[in-house]
Amino acid sequence: MKVLVLRLGHRRIRDQRTTSHCGLVARAFGANEMIYSGEKDDNLEKSIKNVVENWGGPFEIKYEQNWKKFIKNWNGKIIHLTMYGLPFQRFMNKIKKCKDLLIVIGSEKIPTEVYHSSDWNIAISNQPHSEVAALSVFLDKLFEGKELQKKFEKVKIKIIPQKSGKNVEKTDNTIS
Secondary structure, rough: EEEEEEEEOOOOHHHHHHHHHHHHHHHHHOEEEEEEEOOOOOOHHHHHHHHHHOEEEEEEEEEEOOHHHHHHHHHHHEEEEEEEEHHOOOOOOHHHOOOOOEEEEOOOOOHHHHHHHHEEEOOOOOOOOOOOHHHHHHHHHHHOOHHHHHEOOOOOEEOOOOOOOOOOEEEEOEEO
């Protein structure tokens, strides 16, 4: 299954940290790529590419100026994560059978076209929460927790789990 995350309406000053966290979550929780629209942000791209270079991939980040055209040309299913949507649990069995998924998350107010273009407008919760939280919960449920055991390629840095303290290993291994 190919999973892309589309972050709508990125604003360099206001959303830098949140969009960065969306990219980190997308990568760590099993998505293949994050596309963002709004303001082009070379620092955001550099930051995510640096994580992939050091912590492994594959994972890509790309800018898309025309998100409407991107959605229109998408050949898979579109999932819009919104707190105004229907409970995601109702649709997970159908979603898991899809070949290609585009998960749309916003930053500023989401245009009506997104609601109409999506195959599913779903909510992790109908309570206020962040897109970072919604994305992480959704990806975890989609991949049934298996993404947490993912082996990343070309790892230069990895954490050695231990009861207390930090143990970070720098390696030349291509697979961890």
